[in-house]
Amino acid sequence: VRAEDSGKVDGIKTSTLSYTVTITDVNDNTPAFNPAAYVFTIEEDSSTGTTVGTLTATDIDDGANQDLSYTITSGNTDNIFRVDKIIATQVAELIIDDSTNLDYEASQKYSMVLTATDRGSLSSTARIEVIIHGINEETPVFIPSSVYTSTIAESSAPGSVIMTVSATDGDIGKDGDVFYTLVSGASGKFSIDSISGDLKIISKLDYETQIAYTLLISCADNGINPTAYTSTGTVSVFITDSNDEAPVCTQNSYVVSLSENTSPGDVITTLMCSDTDGTSPNRDLLYEMTSGDATFFGINMNQLVVWTGASFDYELVKTFSVTIKVKDQGVPQHFAMVEVTVQISGVNEHPPVFSAAIYKISVIEDAAIGTSIGRIIATDADEGTDGDVRFTISN
Structure with a gap:
């Protein structure tokens, strides 16, 4: 600043003075996220302390007014996540704080709101979506147990369903899809539907050949991360006799x-x-x-x-x-x-019978030898040779 007088005799006299004006910042700018929405993906078996991702907000105020704090203000079910700030860069890290309840079968997605607040009362928010990728962590299990029993008649027709086995898998999605296999013991008589678990007869049974079968079955899920899991069961099939044979x-x-x-x-x-x-x-x-x-x-x-x-x-x-x-x-x-x-x-059961009890025959004294002097008749009621009669003179 310069001051001068209006002197006319000796001329104008002046003097100067220097002032320093200091501008102090006013917190008049709101923090801003860039971008305003984030999507992260993690595996359900991620451990506590795992960094899910980073988020950035800026405040164009100066000094302490640009210092930000971060808070998850909604959606953090079971307090699975937390936010840590990297002081040097003001970047927020989304971290798994407690993985105990991180379960794909319970929740496949978390939608949260993150709030950035400066030293004053100004704040802004960002949307966070954390998508959980399931892993195949459950083994399929036959229900109500892994031991089945069925009794069927040997006359049951091929194609008949004798029973349906069932298994459950605690995983969801494709990891929980269960497929069935008949491993051994069928002897060409049975098959299993890989999807429904229907156990069918595929060829004629014969009680006289085999009266019982012990089938080993398995159920496997469709998981690939980290692997598919399998369990086994048994089916005891007892054959009852049918009247399928004739004398x-x-x-x-x-x-x-x-x-x-x-x-x-x-x-x-x-x-x-x-x-x-x-x-x-x-x-x-x-x-x-x-x-x-x-x-x-x-x-x-x-x-x-x-x-x-x-x-x-x-x-x-x-x-x-x-x-x-x-x-x-x-x-x-x-x-x-x-x-x-x-x-x-026939048997020789009848004696010959003469036609008369006494025969009287007259003959002249000079009859020649060989002359027929009479006929004696006898019959026999038997047939065949038993009825043939022969005559002899007994006295």
């Missing part, structure tokens, strides 16, 4: 010769029949005479016998036909038919 006889027809004087109760023939079903009553056989003269014949177990009181007469009936039904006791019932031809053979 079989060693012969379906017999020709039997029987003397006409055969005694009642005598065995005519024995049928050799069997049923290859594995259990009773499917393999139990009954014998029934379905045609034939019940006056003469009957069934005793598997034997065709001469009925009590029967009396054959070769001279009246020489041949009988008998049909026997051999049936099992299963459901549905199966049977076989056997034909028996009984041929009656």
Whole structure:
């Protein structure tokens, strides 16, 4: 600053003085984030202390007015995250403060608001989105247990579903998808649907060949990070017998010769029949005479016998036909038919009978040798050679 007078005699006199004006900063600028929104990605198994990312806010005020503090003001569920400030650069670091509750299955994303505040009351906010990447950390488990039991009839048709196994995996998404495999024990009889867990019959069962199967099954998830996990179970399949076999006889027809004087109760023939079903009553056989003269014949177990009181007469009936039904006791019932031809053979049961008790014959005394002097007649009721009569002079 210069001052001068208005002197006219000696001239104008002046003097100067220097002033220093100091401008003090006023906190008149709001902090600003650049950018105003952040997206970070972390693995669900990230450990405590892991840096998620950095965020930057600036304040164009000077001095202490540009000093910022950072606070997560919303969205920090379970206090998983914290913000640390790098003093030298005023940059904020988003850090995992407690990884205990960091679980992809519980939450796949965290949306938070970060507030930057200067030394005054001015502040601004940024949006933070932290996306959690799941890892395959759970092993699939069969439910309600890893041991299954099923009982099925051997007559069950191929394609039939005998049971459905199920497994659960605590992971979600593709890591929790479960696929099923039949590992061993199927012997070409069973298959499993890899998606549904349906256990099916794929070829005909036979109780007489195998009555039980022990299947080893597995369930595996679809995880790749860090690997897929697998567990196993067993299925015990028990086969019950069905009446799927018919009786079989060693012969379906017999020709039997029987003397006409055969005694009642005598065995005519024995049928050799069997049923290859594995259990009773499917393999139990009954014998029934379905045609034939019940006056003469009957069934005793598997034997065709001469009925009590029967009396054959070769001279009246020489041949009988008998049909026997051999049936099992299963459901549905199966049977076989056997034909028996009984041929009656005669016996010499009748003596010859003369046509008269006394024959009177006259002959002249000079009859020549060889002259027929009369006819003696005798008959025999038997047939065949038994009925042929020969004559001799006894005295």
